[in-house]
Amino acid sequence: MLRLNLVLLFTLSLASCAQMKANFEKNYCDAEGGYEKGFNDAKEGSDMSGAWVKDCPSDQKNIRAQYNLGYKEGTIAYPRSRRAGLIGETPNAGQPQKCSLKIRGDAFLGEGWSQGEAQNNAIQKCNKIHGTLCHTGLCDKI
Numbered sequence: 745m746l747r748l749n750l751v752l753l754f755t756l757s758l759a760s761c762a763q764m765k766a767n768f769e770k771n772y773c774d775a776e777g778g779y780e781k782g783f784n785d786a787k788e789g790s791d792m793s794g795a796w797v798k799d800c801p802s803d804q805k806n807i808r809a810q811y812n813l814g815y816k817e818g819t820i821a822y823p824r825s826r827r828a829g830l831i832g833e834t835p836n837a838g839q840p841q842k843c844s845l846k847i848r849g850d851a852f853l854g855e856g857w858s859q860g861e862a863q864n865n866a867i868q869k870c871n872k873i874h875g876t877l878c879h880t881g882l883c884d885k886i
Contacts, residue, residue: 773800778807779814785860786818792860812864819861843883847874859883 771777778797785792792815794808843854843862847870854866863883870878 769800772796773807774803775806775810778810782811782814782816783818783821784814786815787822789858790860791858792863812867815860816864816868819856819858819864823857845870845878845883847878850874852878854883 772781781796782792792812794811797804797808797811800807840855840857841859841862843856843859843866845852845854845863845866850870850873852866852869854862854864854869856862856865866883867878
């Protein structure tokens with residue numbers, strides 16, 4: 745009886761994981777989902793993060809580009825002054841954040857009211873020279 749219960753529990757757990765994965769892919773793993781997640785991350789004051797895109801089965805480049813666009817437009821629609829007090833707010837209130845991004849020997853400096861916004865600005869500057877190579881860049885400490 746115990747063995748049967750364990751097998752049943754294991755089977756239900758696998759089914760639950762599969763359903764969670766399917767819901768994630770349905771909600772985020774297309775251009776619209778990427779844009780929406782980026783916009784909402786910016787609105788909530790969260791730092792820009794595209795790490796979740798690796799869990800999408802295809803079209804990661806386009807999803808990441810739409811996330812970046814959504815994040816950029818979210819920071820415009822919800823400037824830092826309108827996001828005060830939200831979860832994820834920058835601890836250095838009132839101080840611009842900076843991001844130095846180095847790609848192929850070139851350095852690009854971005855500034856913004858959150859670390860994510862600063863990173864996005866540095867990535868945009870880099871994209872003008874190196875194209876999509878820049879979307880994986882991480883900020884160096886300044």
